[in-house]
Amino acid sequence: MAKTTGFLEYTREDAPKRLVHQRVKDFRELEQLLSDDKLHRQAARCMDCGVPSCHTYGCPVENRIPDFNDLVYRNHWRRALDVLHSTNNFPEFTGRVCPAPCESACTLGINQPPVTIKHIELQIIEKGFKEGWVEAEPPAVKTGKRIAIAGSGPAGMAAAQQLARRGHDVVLMERSDRIGGLLRYGIPDFKLEKWVIDRRIEQMAKEGVIFETGVEVGKDLSVRYLQRSFNAVVLAAGASVPRDLNVPGRDLQGIHFALDFLAQQNKAIAGDELPQEPISARDKHVVVIGGGDTGSDCVGVSIRQGARSITQIELLPKPPQQRSPRNPWPEWPNVLRTSSSQQ
Ligand SMILES: Cc1cc2nc3c(=O)[nH]c(=O)nc-3n(C[C@H](O)[C@H](O)[C@H](O)COP(=O)(O)OP(=O)(O)OC[C@H]3O[C@@H](n4cnc5c(N)ncnc54)[C@H](O)[C@@H]3O)c2cc1C
Numbered sequence: 001m002a003k004t005t006g007f008l009e010y011t012r013e014d015a016p017k018r019l020v021h022q023r024v025k026d027f028r029e030l031e032q033l034l035s036d037d038k039l040h041r042q043a044a045r046c047m048d049c050g051v052p053s054c055h056t057y058g059c060p061v062e063n064r065i066p067d068f069n070d071l072v073y074r075n076h077w078r079r080a081l082d083v084l085h086s087t088n089n090f091p092e093f094t095g096r097v098c099p100a101p102c103e104s105a106c107t108l109g110i111n112q113p114p115v116t117i118k119h120i121e122l123q124i125i126e127k128g129f130k131e132g133w134v135e136a137e138p139p140a141v142k143t144g145k146r147i148a149i150a151g152s153g154p155a156g157m158a159a160a161q162q163l164a165r166r167g168h169d170v171v172l173m174e175r176s177d178r179i180g181g182l183l184r185y186g187i188p189d190f191k192l193e194k195w196v197i198d199r200r201i202e203q204m205a206k207e208g209v210i211f212e213t214g215v216e217v218g219k220d221l222s223v224r225y226l227q228r229s230f231n232a233v234v235l236a237a238g239a240s241v242p243r244d245l246n247v248p249g250r251d252l253q254g255i256h257f258a259l260d261f262l263a264q265q266n267k268a269i270a271g272d273e274l275p276q277e278p279i280s281a282r283d284k285h286v287v288v289i290g291g292g293d294t295g296s297d298c299v300g301v302s303i304r305q306g307a308r309s310i311t312q313i314e315l316l317p318k319p320p321q322q323r324s325p326r327n328p329w330p331e332w333p334n335v336l337r338t339s340s341s342q343q
């Protein structure tokens, strides 16, 4: 256990964010890093629970959270990085954008704010890159087996990295013009700047992964061809189907799917040429239908594009401020949240 009395001595401190009036002027990431001292105290809050619900119940990839909290507290960063990478290929993505069900499952959350697990994760991986500890891990032995992966979102990327490290020849195929899936063309830069993806792609290329963009599996390459040319095919094509609203007026002008709007903004930041009349919120009164994370991303992009006003509409009733008795720890708390974009 990091520090026996840590959870009694220190309270939770969240990672600082850039001030609202500054961050709305650009698309740069808004979250900043806690100082080493502060992070040390945050790691000290972990109780190293006998049954760590953060790991067993909360984290979908079963990150070994109490172990890396303890290692960070003891300043063993390199070992913390190895522990983190043992379950998670891309902590720099999850450390930035994961909704952190580990934190809502943290035992401390029963009667005080949970451990700031997600930020500790982000700091471990960023320190790893800064210190040069994140290196290519090419396989010692090749199997001679060929694997095609359709779709280059986080699922396809993780599969590609694991399979290449096992010695297989991996080709990652993507119908879009860049690798990354919704990390690249859904999530706005103010939550995840795109050099973060490029940095990993560089490592994966050194590990032997071949990237092919502008290739739509099933159209440009037939399944028969893939079956003939590869030993296995991984389908990691994501969802890609927007949820439409079949209501009167749906066919009017100025109504767009979230992803058409968000992807265009990400492309603009990447320096791509946009259509002559791109979707823009500039000087418009914007209505965002849907109160979830994608809706919030549209709010954040609209503000930065210079919308006159933004109204976000949600179908469900306003959730309570605190957990209801029917929604106890360690369940995901259905409580009112204010996103950074809404702030
Ligand atoms: C606006 C938005 C914001 C989000 N924000 C967050 C967040 O903050 N935190 C979070 O945890 N999650 C967030 N998500 C969800 C998260 O992005 C997805 O869960 C995740 O990207 C899914 O990964 P994936 O690899 O399965 O699929 P995707 O990321 O969808 O990638 C699939 C890829 O496959 C490609 N593809 C599809 N068909 C073919 C084909 N036939 N041939 C070749 N390629 C093909 C697609 O072009 C795409 O690039 C957000 C989603 C959206 C839309």
Ligand code: SF4
Binding pocket: 045, 046, 047, 048, 049, 052, 053, 054, 055, 065, 066, 069, 105, 106, 107, 108, 115, 117
């Ligand atoms: S549940 Fe919370 S306090 Fe317990 S091990 Fe996990 S992070 Fe530490």
